[in-house]
Every structure is written in structure tokens, then in C-alpha cells.
Amino acid sequence: MRNFTLLSHQWKAATRSAAVSKSIGIKIFMGFIFFILFLELLGAGFYLGSNMAKHSEQPIADLLRYGFYFFLAILLTRYMLQKLPTLMVKPYLVLPIKKRKLVNFMLTKPLFNSLNILPISFVLALMLGLHQHMDASTFGVIVGSVIIGDLFVNYLSIYVKRVQIKHEYVFYVFLALIAGIFSLDYFAIIDVQAASSFVFMQVITQPLWLLAGIFLFAIAYYLNFQLLYRHFSLEDFGKADTNQKSSLENLSYLNRFGKIGTFALLELKMCVRNKRTRTMLFMTPLFLLYGMFFYTNPVYFEMKGFLIFVGLFISGGFMMSFGLYFFAWESGHFDLMLTANTTYKDYIKAKYFLMLSTSTIIYLLSTFYVAFGLEILYINSMCFLFNIGVNSLLLLYFATNNNKYMDLSKGSAFNYQGVGGRHFVLMIPLLVTPIFIYLPFGMMDQGNVGFALIGILGILGLLFREKMMDIITRRFIRKRYQMSEGFRNK
Numbered sequence: 001m002r003n004f005t006l007l008s009h010q011w012k013a014a015t016r017s018a019a020v021s022k023s024i025g026i027k028i029f030m031g032f033i034f035f036i037l038f039l040e041l042l043g044a045g046f047y048l049g050s051n052m053a054k055h056s057e058q059p060i061a062d063l064l065r066y067g068f069y070f071f072l073a074i075l076l077t078r079y080m081l082q083k084l085p086t087l088m089v090k091p092y093l094v095l096p097i098k099k100r101k102l103v104n105f106m107l108t109k110p111l112f113n114s115l116n117i118l119p120i121s122f123v124l125a126l127m128l129g130l131h132q133h134m135d136a137s138t139f140g141v142i143v144g145s146v147i148i149g150d151l152f153v154n155y156l157s158i159y160v161k162r163v164q165i166k167h168e169y170v171f172y173v174f175l176a177l178i179a180g181i182f183s184l185d186y187f188a189i190i191d192v193q194a195a196s197s198f199v200f201m202q203v204i205t206q207p208l209w210l211l212a213g214i215f216l217f218a219i220a221y222y223l224n225f226q227l228l229y230r231h232f233s234l235e236d237f238g239k240a241d242t243n244q245k246s247s248l249e250n251l252s253y254l255n256r257f258g259k260i261g262t263f264a265l266l267e268l269k270m271c272v273r274n275k276r277t278r279t280m281l282f283m284t285p286l287f288l289l290y291g292m293f294f295y296t297n298p299v300y301f302e303m304k305g306f307l308i309f310v311g312l313f314i315s316g317g318f319m320m321s322f323g324l325y326f327f328a329w330e331s332g333h334f335d336l337m338l339t340a341n342t343t344y345k346d347y348i349k350a351k352y353f354l355m356l357s358t359s360t361i362i363y364l365l366s367t368f369y370v371a372f373g374l375e376i377l378y379i380n381s382m383c384f385l386f387n388i389g390v391n392s393l394l395l396l397y398f399a400t401n402n403n404k405y406m407d408l409s410k411g412s413a414f415n416y417q418g419v420g421g422r423h424f425v426l427m428i429p430l431l432v433t434p435i436f437i438y439l440p441f442g443m444m445d446q447g448n449v450g451f452a453l454i455g456i457l458g459i460l461g462l463l464f465r466e467k468m469m470d471i472i473t474r475r476f477i478r479k480r481y482q483m484s485e486g487f488r489n490k
Contacts, residue, residue: 034114037118038117038118038121041118041121041122041125042121042122042125043125044122044125045121045122045123045124045125045126045128045129046125046126046128046129047129048126048129049125049126049127049128049129049130050129050130051129052129052130053129053130053132053133059130059133060130060133060134060138060204061197061201062197063126063130064196064197064200064201064204065193065194065196065197066193066196067145067196067197067199067200068192068193068195068196068199069192069193069196070119071149071150071153072178072181074119074149074150074153075153075156075157076178077115078115078153078154078157079157079160079161079174080286081115082110082113082115082154082157082158084158084161084162085106085107085109085110085158099229100229103225103228103229104225106228107155107221107224107225107228110154110155110158113154116150116154119146119150120143120146120147120150123142123143123146124143127139127142127143137207138204141203141204141207141210142204144207144210145200145203145210145213148210148213148214148217149213151217151220152213152216152217152220155217155220155221155223155224156220158224159220159223159224159227160174162224162227162228163227166231175286179289182292186296286317287313287314287317287318287362288314288362288365288366290310290313290314290317291310291314291366291369291372291376291380294306294307294310295310295369295372295376301373301375304379304438304442304447305435305438305439305442307376307379308379308383308434308435308438308451308454309431309435311379311380311382311383311384312383312386312387312391312430312431312434313431314362314363314366314369314380314383315359315362315363315366315380315383315384315387316359316383316384316387316391316430317362318358318359318362319355319358319359319387319391319392319395320391320395320427320430320431322355323351323355323392323395323396323399324395324398324399324402324427325399325402325406326351326395326396326399327399327400327402327476327483328399328402328403328404328405328406328487329406331404331405331406331487332405332487334483334484334487335484335487335488338480338484344473344476344477344480345469345470345473348396348469348472348473348476349469351396352392352393352396352465352469355388355392355395356388356392359384359387359388359392360384360388363380363381363384366380367380378448378451379451381455382451382452382454382455382458383434383454384458385454385455385458385459385462386434386454386455386457386458386461387458388458388461388462389457389458389459389460389461389462389465390433390457390458390461391430392461393461393465393468393469393472394429394430395430396472397471397472397475400472400475400476400479400483401479402483403482403483403485403486403487404486404487405486405487405488405489434454437450437453437454437457438450438451438453438454441453
């Protein structure tokens, strides 16, 4: 009965919140996007199933070759998009409710997430396209495998995200494992597809193997339960060990660069110490690996314009996702920044050099893409120059238009506080302008000239950055009170 009471409390908290009326438009829009995605997955699943039924001699065996990657895609999607299940436990701690009951209730919340519909819907549509090649038993085993595997992946992603809050290195270990699996398969060291087909065929021929999946799900649930039970207070996940030195103390040498270095150090501390910025910071390695989704497919090498988009995103993905909200990140103490004894230009230049250094590090790490050809390195180099010479300055200029408050204590997944439609619109010129510069030369079969022009524009931006900084500073001074007023409206 208490579970229903807790559920009732959650419903009332969600419907009676003062923020409900403010976010109803965004929720309707996201519901519409989710519905469109749902329909696209149904169509894609049925199309793939029908296509395999026509062109494959053993469609079920061929389908199962991608079973492992299917669950890996679910894991990455849940990790990036799904919110951690939470419960405001403080009011219940003084009531005669067992902690075990509260933890179990919190762990049942992921079972009612809307993302759960997508994998099973896709598989059902896929099975519909292959209905002539399977019997009822095979259908039931595959659907059961998807449900059990999705449950395991769901709670595994939740566990990794919770542990990551306390131990940040877990994210990089998690990312390294996934990258290692892809690398082993790509370089034919281990045939992951063959292993996937073998494992799932064993499950189909011996359905009792589903018990192994249930056992894995039980382990994932138990790990989450033990983690929450031992660290039930919010402080356990919100603060690191007080005896542990911050790694940012090793960066104190930035203060030697004067006020610009001091501001840059403050920006780094903000990134690491706040949940929303830290989540975005952890996504940086994903931008670095963005090229692996495309460079491994020879088809994209004929689409030079698209390769420019990929190159821009590799070295500028973090810059673009972070830079449009540069001043909004500090909305909680923006008034203090306005009264500080410093020049606004130093304040803005610190943000610029943060983007410059981050993009440079990512670019240098991305030079391993030369393994896919010198042309890839050439395109990425020109895109890098354009990012640091043009896009970085445009981001600072556009960031002065933002006057919406942002709460950095909340995660970034499905969190649209401080985000408006204009932010997505402003991303268009950053990504599309270099492609338009290249297109005329590409149509004349002079693609290298187009790439060079993109890089030259970046170099010109670097040469005239002081002049551009003056323009951005004057615009910031004109809009600073409007921004400050907007940031106070929480």
C-alpha cells in the first residue's frame, strides 16, 4: 500500500509544481518528437525485416549477428539521455518507512520510462517483416531476450552513472571498454558479430539460457540497491571526499597569466564542480570519436561536404555545446561578475582561450584519423582552424543574446532550462557556412581550394581576433544589464 502512497506523492509533486505550466510547451514539443521517433523506428524495423527476408538466405542468423550492437546502442542511448531516478527522501526519513522500501521504490521508477517503448517496438516491427521465417517459439524467445536484455542494460547504465558521480574516472573506463570492443571488431581481432550470432542462436535453441539474462538483470538491480542503500543521503553523491585534494589545484599555475588565467581557472572549476557542466564535459570524448561512425564507411568519402560537417563537429562539438551558454553558466552569480574589479575584455578572453585550448587538445588527439587517409587529416585541420578562428568568436558574440537562468546542479539530459529555440537556430551558420564556402569549388572539381579557403578564413579570424574581441566586449557592455535582469528570473 505504501508503494501506491509514494507513487501518489510523486504524481502530486509533478502536477502541482509551479514549473509545470512554464514547461508544458516544451513537454508537448518533446512528446511530438518522441512520437515521430517512435513511428520512424517502426518503419525502419519493418523495412529492415522485409529487406532481410527478401535478400538473405538465413535472415534470423544474419539478424542475430547484430544483437550485441543492438544492446550496446541501447546502453549508450540510455546513458546519454535517460535521467537518473530520484526521490526527495528527506520528508520520509522521519516517518516509519523502511529505507529498503524507499530504495526499492526508487529502483522501480526506471520501469516506467518512456524510452522502454522504443527497443521493443523496433524489434516487434522487425519481427513483423520476418514473420515468414520464424515460428511462434522463436518469436517469443527473441522478444523475451529483448525485454530481459533491455532491463539489464537499463540498470547497468543507471549504476555506471551513479558511480560516476562519486568517481569520475568510471566514465572514461566505460568509454574505453566500448571503444576497445569496436576496435577489436573493426581490426578483425575478435569477430564480435559471429560471437553475437552464436550466443543468441544458443538462446533460441535452448530458451533456458534466458535465465542467464534474468540472472544478469538481478545482479545489476542488486548492485544499484546496495549502492543506494549504503549511500542514501544526498550528500554522499553530491560531494567528494573532503580529504581528497582537488585535481584543479594542480592548475593553479594559470594564475600566472594574470586575470585571464584566473578567470580560465574559475571556468574549469565550474565545469568540474557542477553536475550540468560536468555531464557536458564527460561528453567531450564522444565528440572525438564522432568520426568513427563515418570514416569506417567508404560511402562518406564521396560526400566531401558531409566530411566538413564531421570535421567541424570533432574539434568544435564541445565548443558549440558549451559556448552558446557561456554567460548563462554563471547566471547564479552574474551580478557579482559585473561588480568585480576587472575589465570585461579579460573576462571574455578567458572564455575564448578556454575554447581555443579545448579544441586544440581534441584536434591533436584526433590526428589518429590520418589512418583513414591524408585527406581526412587535411579536412579536419582546415575545420579546426575555422572553429578556433571564426566559430569561437561567433559563439561569444551570440552568447550575449542569452538571458535565461540555468541551474547547474541538475543534469543536462532532457533538461531544457535556459535553452531556447534560437540556440538551435544559431548552430546552423556555425556548421553550414563552411559547407557553403566549399560547395562552389567542389562543383568545379577544385575541392582542395575550398578546403584551403575555409582554413584561411580561420587564420584571418585568429589574426584579427583582438579587433573582434573589442566588438564582442562592446556588445556585452550594451547588453549586460538586460542579461543580468533575465538571469534573476528563476
